[in-house]
Amino acid sequence: MGIVERKERDREEMRKLILSAAQKLFLANGYEKVSIRNIADEIEYSPATIYLYFKDKNDLLFALHQRGFVQMVEEFRPLLLISDPFERLVEMGRSYIRFAVENPELFDLMFIMNAPMDTLEKKDWVEGDQAFGLLVQVVQECMDTGVFRKHNVEATAMMIWSAIHGYTALFLRKRLGMFPECDRQTVMDDGFTLFCQTLRHGL
Amino acid sequence: MGIVERKERDREEMRKLILSAAQKLFLANGYEKVSIRNIADEIEYSPATIYLYFKDKNDLLFALHQRGFVQMVEEFRPLLLISDPFERLVEMGRSYIRFAVENPELFDLMFIMNAPMDTLEKKDWVEGDQAFGLLVQVVQECMDTGVFRKHNVEATAMMIWSAIHGYTALFLRKRLGMFPECDRQTVMDDGFTLFCQTLRHGL
DNA sequence: CAAACCTACTGAACACTGTTCAGTAAAAAA
């Protein structure tokens, strides 16, 4: 009796169809300018149909948010091969910033927007945990190999994440108006380099 | 002929009335849940009236955003009396975080939300420039007195701002789910302390 | 003082939004 299995497959495919259409529209026009009706039009179904596959708009956004993490982990995977832990840490930071610049809408959804986190609320944030785990691990190695002094690992990881995230958050939300437009990305890169130096020798 | 002056005063007062009502509602319910109609109801005028005083909703949000900066500068003023530049820098950072935690909605509007920056676009961001200027100044003093090595001042100031901003941005947008709720603020404070140490001696 | 003008304001509308639900046609099970 393969019917229920086929139905399940169909259902999963419909979810993917919706998500792909949504992603396409979101990345093209920004999250604020895409409505459920737009997505429905794109896949040539009624708006109500989308609600058979997603609880509400936030649920849909959360699914895209998860996709974003899959993509990000994919891009980070090669970095895990770098043997020197500090060098690996630096490259992870650089990739974080690059990911934000190259996929601004997706990054926004993953780390800045409120919407996807509202669906979570109580439950815990598996993707976040995993990604943060990667960072904690590399920081731990830096301490083990004597690159960093021994501190609370999680607090240290948190400090590094925040420092790097700060650039991206200010950049994406247009708070770098004090720098000429053309310089903004350079400012971020230079700032990051300076931060890496500071980690090793202080300011 | 004081009539035109009185009209001007009336007009200014109406703007204040609208802004105060808006601020009250926004701080109570969050920006996403307050509509122009809600604000109009609060001041017992028609919604259309608000458009005689503000171009659109973003314009109104931008006015509140400016108010936020006035309030923030007010809270920062006493810190400028601290003579030791590094100590002053540390206290400024601590105040930034405190301001974010104590006025989450306002801080969000000032440093995270898209809406108020959309009205700016071309023009430059005076409030941001000023606030950043304060930071640049204290960093410069830290370099002059030999607390920091000499680097590009603006890049250094930017690095420090980003590092501190990162905590607030992740905290306010609920990306600290990997820590138990009760610890989140401690994590921020400990992280900040660690960052200050790192600035002086490296990690 | 009366007539003209101007200004502040409003009701109603427009084109949207997310979301729900009764109803329908087709597929699956009996």
Place this chain on the structure above:
DNA sequence: TTTTTTACTGAACAGTGTTCAGTAGGTTTG
């Protein structure tokens, strides 16, 4: 073949930001 289940939709609801013709009342002019 009949019954049941499933997938889908049109239409509606209650809300949003925004615009605009129309009006009442204060201000200026003849």
